[in-house]
Amino acid sequence: MKGKDLNTQHLLEENQELKVQLMEAQAIIDAIREGEVDALVVNANGHANLYSLESADYTYRLLIEKFGEGALSISDKGNVLYCNQYFANLINLPAHKIVGSFFNSYVDSVGQFKELQDSLASGLSKGEIVLNVNGVKIPVYVSLTDLRPTLPAIGIIVTDLSEKRKTEEALELYQRKLENKVAELNETNNDLEQFIHVISHDIKEPIRKIVTYASDLIEVPNEPIESKKDNLKIIKNSALRLNSLVDDLVKYSMTTTKNSEQEIDLNEVLADVVDDLEIIIIERSAKINFRDLPKIKGSLVQMRQLFSNLISNSLKYRKVKVKPKITITATVASGVDASFQKKVFNKLSVQDNGIGMNEENIKKIFTIFQRLHTPEQYSGNGIGLAICKRIMENHGGRIEVESKLNEGSTFHLYFPVKAN
Amino acid sequence: MEVTTGLNIVIAEDDTDDANIIIKSFNRHKAFKKVTRVKNGQELVNYLKDNKSDLPDIVLTDINMPIKNGVEALSDIFHDSALCKIPVFVYSSTISPMYERKCKELGCKACLIKPFSIAEFDDIPNQIVYKLK
Numbered sequence: 001m002k003g004k005d006l007n008t009q010h011l012l013e014e015n016q017e018l019k020v021q022l023m024e025a026q027a028i029i030d031a032i033r034e035g036e037v038d039a040l041v042v043n044a045n046g047h048a049n050l051y052s053l054e055s056a057d058y059t060y061r062l063l064i065e066k067f068g069e070g071a072l073s074i075s076d077k078g079n080v081l082y083c084n085q086y087f088a089n090l091i092n093l094p095a096h097k098i099v100g101s102f103f104n105s106y107v108d109s110v111g112q113f114k115e116l117q118d119s120l121a122s123g124l125s126k127g128e129i130v131l132n133v134n135g136v137k138i139p140v141y142v143s144l145t146d147l148r149p150t151l152p153a154i155g156i157i158v159t160d161l162s163e164k165r166k167t168e169e170a171l172e173l174y175q176r177k178l179e180n181k182v183a184e185l186n187e188t189n190n191d192l193e194q195f196i197h198v199i200s201h202d203i204k205e206p207i208r209k210i211v212t213y214a215s216d217l218i219e220v221p222n223e224p225i226e227s228k229k230d231n232l233k234i235i236k237n238s239a240l241r242l243n244s245l246v247d248d249l250v251k252y253s254m255t256t257t258k259n260s261e262q263e264i265d266l267n268e269v270l271a272d273v274v275d276d277l278e279i280i281i282i283e284r285s286a287k288i289n290f291r292d293l294p295k296i297k298g299s300l301v302q303m304r305q306l307f308s309n310l311i312s313n314s315l316k317y318r319k320v321k322v323k324p325k326i327t328i329t330a331t332v333a334s335g336v337d338a339s340f341q342k343k344v345f346n347k348l349s350v351q352d353n354g355i356g357m358n359e360e361n362i363k364k365i366f367t368i369f370q371r372l373h374t375p376e377q378y379s380g381n382g383i384g385l386a387i388c389k390r391i392m393e394n395h396g397g398r399i400e401v402e403s404k405l406n407e408g409s410t411f412h413l414y415f416p417v418k419a420n
Numbered sequence: 421m422e423v424t425t426g427l428n429i430v431i432a433e434d435d436t437d438d439a440n441i442i443i444k445s446f447n448r449h450k451a452f453k454k455v456t457r458v459k460n461g462q463e464l465v466n467y468l469k470d471n472k473s474d475l476p477d478i479v480l481t482d483i484n485m486p487i488k489n490g491v492e493a494l495s496d497i498f499h500d501s502a503l504c505k506i507p508v509f510v511y512s513s514t515i516s517p518m519y520e521r522k523c524k525e526l527g528c529k530a531c532l533i534k535p536f537s538i539a540e541f542d543d544i545p546n547q548i549v550y551k552l553k
Binding site (some may be wrong): 019114200201202204205208209211212213215216219234361369370371372373374376 | 434435436437438441443451459460484486487513514516518519533536537538539542
């Protein structure tokens, strides 16, 4: 009996001890929950092992909090349970206002985010979405992690793509610019190739003639030189043609770029040109009228060349027995540029009473080496109007012509008026 | 051996000096009976349209000519059912590969290069007769 009591006594004591241990354990758990415990010392095999929050969980918490990426968790229903400071800064709202709100209220592409959420079932889900906070759109990359079954929530890591997107856009723009430049260069190359074909042909023709007629002189030596006078004449004319061709080509190549820009009074330019052409104007009893011409910004050398070419042409292609009359007038025109209807131009018109031309030939006359007459009718290399076209293009404008056969031609020059 | 004779040729050539040489070369050649010169592509097309009842056996045209060049005239001839059967030859100081391709597309029989001596000009009728066969 005494033995039985002893046993009961022992069990009661043990029970009491277990109760105390349980209470202590409960108190530790509570303390951990309340955040009161910083460290635990556990006795294992006679050694004291220290487990502290500093070395374990706290590191993780700190990592998430100070992370250079946005981190948050949302409930099954989509409420934000937690967000780190980075995310709060990213969307420019205080963290305490974000917690509890719906994550979707910050998402621009809700459909895309829903898709990412749905694909979570098959594992990790990542993708790009756009956030929209008070109208400010932020492109982000999100990585979703399902926290179930441990927690009924989803963890989200948010990477800001704004900078990356900006760089990408800058790169794309650069790429496009580069492609345009390449296309431009190809076009220039094609033009150049075309140009070389054309000039090589026109230069080769007089050379071929010189060789042909000189060979004839050498190969048939016994004929008197008098009978070969025509050969010599042709050789001389071919050489002169070659010379004038080179002169004109130099003029043409000088108009490739717009050199020094200055304010130019076109009345003065016209006066100078008329002065230069005085001899031929008097010889042909020509009348040249102009007044109230505008001032433009451009190259003085090229303006002189332009009007000199146009007036020389009008004097050259004059009607037989009709005194040439050339009138230069100026107006202001808009609606000239199809893509910039409002763009304003100074429009100058150079009108003559010369031979004019067929409508079907009008589009040809500005092409280099393109001629409407044989050299016997009118001399020339077919470069003058090509130079005029190029000068107008250099000045951001253009040249057009109106003409009727036997009724004269009017050349219209359009100079863009620059907004100040 | 078959001997070609009595050919009627029209030559489009804007340059008087070249025209004088080439006309002489054809006149000297025994295969040609009639040689006509026109001064550019437009005159060539007009001539052919005006002479549909008595079309030439051969056309020879320069390329670079005012108003209408040789290639443009070739195109007009090629697209005219009454004229497209006339064998057309092209000749010029230089012929770029691009032009040569274009001429071939428009049914031209051959592209010849203008030679550097009068003796070689005399060979052009031979080349044309040879390529005609």
